[in-house]
Amino acid sequence: MDRADRSKKEPVEIICPKCRYTEIIYFPVDDLPLCPKCKIPMIISELLDEGKSY
Numbered sequence: 001m002d003r004a005d006r007s008k009k010e011p012v013e014i015i016c017p018k019c020r021y022t023e024i025i026y027f028p029v030d031d032l033p034l035c036p037k038c039k040i041p042m043i044i045s046e047l048l049d050e051g052k053s054y
């Protein structure tokens with residue numbers, strides 16, 4: 001991503017690959033949070049602010 005407006009934060013849905021727990025965070029972040037249940041790193045599920053049609 002190469003946007004000029006770097007102050008704008010992107011809402012991103014992250015999901016635990018193990019238990020499917022989801023959470024919304026706002027990019028950019030230093031680190032992806034850990035799943036509160038599994039204590040493993042969560043992964044990005046989808047960009048919520050995406051205008052693409054799929």
Ligand SMILES: [Zn+2]
Nearest residue numbers: 016019035038
């Ligand atoms: Zn989990």
